[in-house]
Each structure stands twice: as C-alpha cells, then as structure tokens.
Amino acid sequence: MGKPFYHALKVVSEACTGCTHCMNVCPTAAIRIKYGKAVINEAACTDCGMCLKSCPRRAIIVEQDDFSQIFKFSNRVILLPTVFIGQFPDDISEEQIFAELHNIGFTYVMEVDKAVPMIISESEKFMELNKHKHPFISAFCPAVIRLIQVRFPSLIDNIIRLKQAMDLSAIYARKKFIDKGIPEEEIGVFYVTQCAAKIAAIKSPVGEDKSPVDGVINMDFIYNKVLLSINKNKNNPVEKVPEQYHLTPESIQWTLSGGESSNFKGRCLAIDEIHNVIDILEKLENDELNDIDFIELRACDHSCAGGALATNNRFLTIERLNKRMEDYVKNNYTSVNKMPKYKDFLIPQMQLTGEIMPRSIEKLDEDFTVAMQKMEQINKIMKILPQVDCGFCGTPSCKSLAKDVVMGKAKLSQCIFKQKMLTKDELISPEESQEIAAKIWGEDKFENHK
Amino acid sequence: MEFNYEIEGGNFSHAGTASSEVKKLLKQLNVNPALIKRIVVALYEAEVNVVAHAYEGVMNVVFDNNAIVVKIADKGPGIPDINLAMQEGFSTASPAVREMGFGAGMGLPNIKKNCDELKIESEVNKGTTVTMITHLN
Numbered sequence: 052m053g054k055p056f057y058h059a060l061k062v063v064s065e066a067c068t069g070c071t072h073c074m075n076v077c078p079t080a081a082i083r084i085k086y087g088k089a090v091i092n093e094a095a096c097t098d099c100g101m102c103l104k105s106c107p108r109r110a111i112i113v114e115q116d117d118f119s120q121i122f123k124f125s126n127r128v129i130l131l132p133t134v135f136i137g138q139f140p141d142d143i144s145e146e147q148i149f150a151e152l153h154n155i156g157f158t159y160v161m162e163v164d165k166a167v168p169m170i171i172s173e174s175e176k177f178m179e180l181n182k183h184k185h186p187f188i189s190a191f192c193p194a195v196i197r198l199i200q201v202r203f204p205s206l207i208d209n210i211i212r213l214k215q216a217m218d219l220s221a222i223y224a225r226k227k228f229i230d231k232g233i234p235e236e237e238i239g240v241f242y243v244t245q246c247a248a249k250i251a252a253i254k255s256p257v258g259e260d261k262s263p264v265d266g267v268i269n270m271d272f273i274y275n276k277v278l279l280s281i282n283k284n285k286n287n288p289v290e291k292v293p294e295q296y297h298l299t300p301e302s303i304q305w306t307l308s309g310g311e312s313s314n315f316k317g318r319c320l321a322i323d324e325i326h327n328v329i330d331i332l333e334k335l336e337n338d339e340l341n342d343i344d345f346i347e348l349r350a351c352d353h354s355c356a357g358g359a360l361a362t363n364n365r366f367l368t369i370e371r372l373n374k375r376m377e378d379y380v381k382n383n384y385t386s387v388n389k390m391p392k393y394k395d396f397l398i399p400q401m402q403l404t405g406e407i408m409p410r411s412i413e414k415l416d417e418d419f420t421v422a423m424q425k426m427e428q429i430n431k432i433m434k435i436l437p438q439v440d441c442g443f444c445g446t447p448s449c450k451s452l453a454k455d456v457v458m459g460k461a462k463l464s465q466c467i468f469k470q471k472m473l474t475k476d477e478l479i480s481p482e483e484s485q486e487i488a489a490k491i492w493g494e495d496k497f498e499n500h501k
Numbered sequence: 502m503e504f505n506y507e508i509e510g511g512n513f514s515h516a517g518t519a520s521s522e523v524k525k526l527l528k529q530l531n532v533n534p535a536l537i538k539r540i541v542v543a544l545y546e547a548e549v550n551v552v553a554h555a556y557e558g559v560m561n562v563v564f565d566n567n568a569i570v571v572k573i574a575d576k577g578p579g580i581p582d583i584n585l586a587m588q589e590g591f592s593t594a595s596p597a598v599r600e601m602g603f604g605a606g607m608g609l610p611n612i613k614k615n616c617d618e619l620k621i622e623s624e625v626n627k628g629t630t631v632t633m634i635t636h637l638n
Contacts, residue, residue, distance in 0.1 A: 205534030337524065338542045339517055341602070414531035419637060422530045423564060427502055 058096050059113045059250035059267075060103060062089045066110035069492055071442050073102035073111060078325045079201055079412060083455075084445040087493020095412045097197035098248040099325050099350040100359030113247045113360060116266040121156055124239030128224045129157040130217060130264070132245050133164045133298065133306040134355045136375065137368035138274050143281060145375075149292040151280040155273075159294060161224055163216040163242075164302040165388050170216060171301075171314050173401055177211050178315070178345070186335065186343040187211050189311050194248035194350035195328055196257055196407065203332045204409030212258060212403040216305070217242055217249065221263035222400055223390055241266045243273050245358030248350065258403035270360040297384040300376040307369060308354045309347070317344030324352040415457070428457045436466060443467040445491035465491060508551045508558040510577065513601055516552045519560045520544040523571070526562070532637055540635050543615035544571060546608045547631050551575045553598045555628065564637075568617075571633045579625040586621075587613065 067088045074082040074089060081095035082102060089110070091102070103111040121127045129152055136145055152160045178187050188209045190196060199206050214222075221240045228238045242264045244250055253262040304310040312319035320343060322331050328348045334340050351357035356365040356372075363371075378384070390397070415429075416422040429450075436449040444465035446452045455461035463469055464479070464487055473479045479487075489497055504526065506519035520541050527537045544560070551558035555577025563570045580586045586593075587609050594604025613619050618634040 205538045207534075333521060334517075336538065336541065337517060337520055337545050338538070339545065409534060411528060411531070411534075413525070413528035415529045417531055419530055419532070419567065423502060426526065426529055430502075 056093055056096070057251055057255035058091065058093055058098055059115075059247040059254070060091060060096065060098060060100065061112055061114050062091060063110045063112055064088050066108050068108060068110070069496075070107065072105040072107060074442065074445075074447050076101045076105045077447070078198070078329060080447050080451050081412075082447070083461075084442075084491055086490065087496060094410070095201060097194050097201060097350075098246075098251040099194040099198070100247045101325060103247065103359045113244075113250060113269055115250070115269045115272065118268065118272070120266055121239055121241055124265075125237045126159070126228050126233055126239065127157045128159045128161065128221075128228075128238065128240045129268075130220050130224070130240065130242045131160065131162045132217075132243060132249075132270070132355060133162055133303055133372065134245050134358065134361060134368055135162075135243055135270060135274075137356060137371040138270065138361065138363040139278075139371070141371065141374070144289075145297075146292070146295060147281055147289050148277060149295050150290045151277045151284070152273075153290070153292055154280050154284065155276055157241075159224065159228075160292065161220060161294065162298055162302070163220040164298060164305050165390055166216040166219040166223070167299075167302040167305045168388070169219065169390060169394070169397065169401075170213065170305075173213055173398060174211055175315065177213055184208055186340070187345045188335075189345070189347045190403075191215055191311060191347065192248065192349045192351075193252035193257070194246070194325070195348045197248070197251070198325070198328065198350070199332065200257070200408065200410050201412045202329070203336055204411050205336055206332060207407050207409055209335075210407060212407070214259070214401045214403060217252075218259075218263055219397060219401060223393055223397060225263060226393060226396060227389075239265045241268055243268050243270050245270045245355050245360050246351065247359055258405045258407045260405060270358070271362050274362050296387050297379055298375070299386045299388075300379050302386075303372050303376050303379075306355045307372060308349065310354075311347040312345060315345045318342055319345040319347070321347040323349040323354050323357075325350045415454075425457045429453045432456055432463065435469075437468045441467065443488075443491075462487070502564050504562040506560040506562075508548055508555075508560060508573070508575070510552060510554075510556040510558065510575070513552055513603075516549050517545055520548050523560070523562055527569070530564070530637075536635070536637065539615045540569060540571075540633075543612045543633055543635075544573075546612045546615075547571075547573045547633065549603055550608050550629075550631075551577070553594055553603050554578060558628075567638050568634055568636045572630060573633075574628065574630040576628045579627055579629055580621070580623040581625050583621050583623060 069084045069087040079095045081092040083090050149160050190211050224240055225238050244267050250267045253264045253267055256262045308323045309321040312321040322328055353365045356368040415425040432453040438449050440448040444452045446455055456463050470484045474484050508519055523544055524541045555575035558575030561572040585591055589610045592604050598604040616633040616635045620632040623629040
C-alpha cells in the first residue's frame with residue numbers, strides 16, 4: 052500500500068454522539084460508528100466536507116496549523132481565496148480587510164485568483180496539445196480530484212494536469228520576495244482555506260511532490276480575527292496597504308459556479324455539489340455524454356461560497372462578489388497584476404509532474420479470483436439482510452455491512468434483525484445482543500439516564 | 502457467477518441503468534479501468550438498442566474463465582440484414598428516437614469496436630440476441 056493520506060477532517064471524540072448524520076451523507080461511504088463515535092476510513096475519504104456540514108454537534112472539525120507559526124518568518128504572505136472578501140458585510144471595505152490582515156501580522160496580502168488569466172491561457176494550451184484526452188476535467192477542486200481517484204480512476208487521464216490558483220500564487224509570491232533579495236527561509240506563505248480539501252491538497256498534494264504553501268489558516272478563524280481587529284480599530288483611520296488592488300471580474304468570477312466553464316471553447320458544463328458531481332462522472336465514465344469539451348466540477352454546493360469553513364451564507368457571499376464585479380466596471384477600476392512578467396518562470400512550474408494515482412475503494416481484492424469469491428459472498432449475505440439501510444449496524448447501508456463482513460471489518464450479528472432472530476432462537480443471550488450493540492453505539496447508550 | 506438485469510423497451514429515462522450496475526461489479530473485481538470503460542461503452546450501446554427498438558430485454562452477465570460474457574436478449578422486431586446493420590451510419594431508428602439524441606447508426610459498430618468477440622443472432626419479428634465477450638486479462 053502507498054503512504055497514508057493526510058486528512059484535515061477530524062472527529063472530536065468528546066463531542067461526537069454517534070448520531071449517524073455524517074455516516075449517511077458521506078459520498079464514499081467512508082464513515083462507520085464504533086463505540087458510539089464516528090470513525091473515518093482514511094483510504095476512502097476525499098475531504099469533501101459533507102460530514103462536517105451535516106454534523107449537528109460540531110464534532111467534526113478541520114485541523115489547522117497553529118497561527119503563531121507565521122511569526123517564524125520575517126516575511127509573511129497571506130493568500131486569500133476570493134470568497135474571503137465575500138464573508139464580510141457590505142460596510143466593511145476591501146481596504147479595511149487588507150489593512151487588518153497587516154495589523155494581525157502579515158506583511159503581504161494577495162488574492163490567489165490573480166493567477167486566473169494565466170490558468171485560462173495555460174488550460175487552453177493544455178487542451179490543444181492533449182486533444183486525445185478529451186473531454187477535459189478541471190483540476191480546480193481537490194476534493195473532486197480525490198473523488199476521481201477513489202471512485203472513477205478511469206477518468207484520471209481526463210484531468211487537466213496543471214497547478215491551480217493557490218499553488219501558482221504561492222510560487223509567484225515567494226519568487227517576488229526572493230528577487231527582492233530576501234532569503235527563501237525567511238518567506239512564509241500561508242493560505243486561508245474555505246474547505247478541508249485545500250488543506251489536504253497542501254499537506255498531501257496529488258501530482259506534485261511538495262506544496263509551495265507553508266501553512267494553512269482556516270477561513271472561519273481568520274474571519275473572526277479580522278472582525279475583532281476591525282472593531283478594535285474602528286476609531287482609527289484605515290492604514291493604506293501598498294499592495295492594495297482591485298481584482299478583475301474575470302478573476303472574481305472564477306471561484307463561482309460557471310466561472311471556469313464560461314471561458315473555454317466548445318461545449319462546457321459547470322457542475323457543483325458532490326452528488327451532482329458523482330452523477331455526471333458516472334455518465335462520463337459510461338461515455339453517455341457525447342461531444343462535451345470541458346467540465347468544471349466543484350464538490351461544494353454553489354462552489355467555494357458553500358465551503359465548509361465559510362461563515363457567511365453562500366448566497367450573501369455570491370451577492371457581495373457580484374457587487375464587487377459590478378463596482379469594478381462602474382468605477383472604471385484598473386488592476387495591477389505583475390504576474391504576467393513572471394510568465395517564463397511560472398509556466399514551466401505549472402505542469403503537474405507527478406502521477407495522479409488511482410486508488411480504487413471499490414475493489415474487493417487485487418486478485419480477480421479472490422475478488423470474485425468475495426463478490427459471491429456479498430451477494431449471499433445481501434439476500435439475508437433486511438434491505439432497510441437503518442444504520443443500526445454502524446454502517447450506512449445493508450450493502451456496506453455485507454461488504455464489511457466479507458472484508459473482515461464487521462460481523463453479521465451487528466445487524467439488529469439478525470440479532471433479534473439469534474436471540475429468539477436462543478443462539479445468543481439478550482446480554483450478548485446488548486454487548487454487540489454497545490460495541491457499535493457505546494456502553495453509555497445502554498445505561499439508564501435519570 | 503451470474504447476474505441478470507431487465508431492460509424496459511421504450512423507456513429512455515432508465516436507459517443505461519443495467520450498464521452502470523455491471524460497471525460497479527467490474528470495479529469491485531479490480532478490472533483495469535481502461536478495460537471497464539471499453540466494456541461499459543459496449544454494454545451501454547447494446548442496452549440503448551433494446552430501449553430504442555425492442556419491447557423488452559434481459560442483460561445476462563456471466564464471469565467465466567477470466568472473461569466477461571454478456572448476453573443481451575430482446576423481444577422485438579429483429580434485424581433483417583445484420584451485415585447492413587453493422588455498417589456505420591446505418592440506422593432504422595424512428596425520428597422520435599433520433600430526436601432524443603440516439604439512433605445515429607453507430608451502435609453496433611461501436612459495440613464491435615469495444616469487445617473482443619461479438620455474436621449477433623436475430624429473427625425478424627421475434628427478437629435479437631447480442632453476445633459480447635471480453636477477456637479480462
């Protein structure tokens with residue numbers, strides 16, 4: 052087996068009650084309940100964040116780096132996803148947000164979607180040069196890339212093998228400081244993330260050896276910090292930040308649904324929300340979609356505005372970003388973007404040199420004959436299971452239980468229907484039945500609460 | 502091991518369901534993704550043929566000796582001239598079927614391209630049986 056995959060999503064045991072919400076929404080059936088707590092199967096998790104969004108007890112969190120680590124560097128770059136500005140109410144200006152990020156400790160603020168013009172032109176080139184890999188799948192969303200690896204490995208070849216905005220901006224910012232004569236080890240590049248998938252992309256990148264980003268800061272965390280800082284400084288004049296700029300509508304649009312697909316030639320689709328993504332990937336895999344040229348796929352509903360770490364309502368975020376685009380046009384803003392000057396340096400580094408490995412979670416065994424035997428066993432077990440997908444066994448469906456039993460990860464007696472039958476036939480005692488249930492749901496659920 | 506999936510003639514809203522089910526099996530059996538794609542493309546074409554032309558059909562899937570043997574048998578109009586039907590672009594699909602984006606006359610040629618062995622037996626006014634064999638290693 053390959054090296055383990057880093058996942059940013061973690062279950063907080065103390066807070067988890069094993070309520071099964073997450074287990075039932077996971078698009079790769081990666082969650083089981085054991086001893087009353089949700090357990091995530093790391094091999095199957097795509098970091099899509101559905102579990103976090105569904106958790107009623109905030110028991111699933113996104114692990115982040117310690118904020119004080121930024122001060123290990125004398126030059127501290129903060130990279131923002133475009134949806135960050137969209138988190139704030141209208142009366143807080145872009146200038147204020149930039150200024151407060153400086154007050155908090157950063158020395159340079161940059162929105163990653165400055166890289167968009169370069170990504171568009173390089174994607175066009177990639178598609179032109181790799182016509183046989185048509186239809187093309189965008190590499191924008193790391194959760195989608197991971198989903199393709201685990202569930203649709205036959206589509207790996209269709210992915211546009213280019214680094215995306217976060218990586219490209221990180222390489223650019225670092226290079227800028229190096230060119231100013233600052234030693235590389237004194238430059239720290241940090242990304243504000245709207246989701247778990249971006250963290251996984253930094254800690255355990257796919258298609259590249261190491262991410263150019265040094266650390267991650269959760270968007271909800273930094274949002275709060277900025278807001279507090281704004282309140283504290285509300286009576287002081289806003290300090291002017293030298294790198295302040297206006298992001299072009301093309302760049303702002305990029306992060307919203309349809310932002311990519313509207314840029315390319317031919318028949319382009321834009322899909323958001325993970326189940327919709329799965330649906331379209333199924334069709335693509337069956338060759339049911341003829342003459343599609345480009346597919347934009349994002350795991351979150353309404354793309355990054357719906358990220359798990361977004362604090363603002365996704366529709367309000369989109370409204371603010373739309374307004375920002377309108378303002379750009381209305382006020383005849385111009386945008387200073389020096390990135391094209393570094394084209395010759397950046398473009399060669401955009402190519403993903405490493406492999407995007409298939410890591411199918413569907414296969415029952417490496418060996419065909421063994422896989423076949425296991426499949427036969429699963430079918431036999433399926434015939435005697437109730438097919439109600441009640442989840443009492445601690446797995447999301449009868450099918451998952453059947454598979455887990457055959458893979459040696461569960462016992463058939465975990466099924467409540469089987470347990471009742473076994474108890475009735477006196478093959479197990481009521482105490483044994485309760486013991487089995489306690490292994491799934493935890494001892495405390497079987498105590499009398501007064 | 503054997504699996505059977507029913508195919509409903511004339512119902513395009515479920516066209517492709519049987520092929521998708523077989524795809525899941527192939528993934529579980531750790532068949533090479535490129536090969537899965539080939540098989541599923543052939544199956545999908547054959548399944549759509551039943552939906553477009555026949556009244557009802559059954560997709561029978563047998564894994565045998567490292568090969569997948571899929572037999573799709575339908576009750577329907579049958580094919581009067583199989584050689585003609587194998588030609589690219591030849592189609593007897595009704596305008597209604599064509600309007601839905603099917604019936605371009607690439608079905609059978611595409612099936613032939615995407616499996617190792619293809620056998621078509623047909624009797625006019627009775628039905629057609631298409632047998633596709635693909636070796637899995």
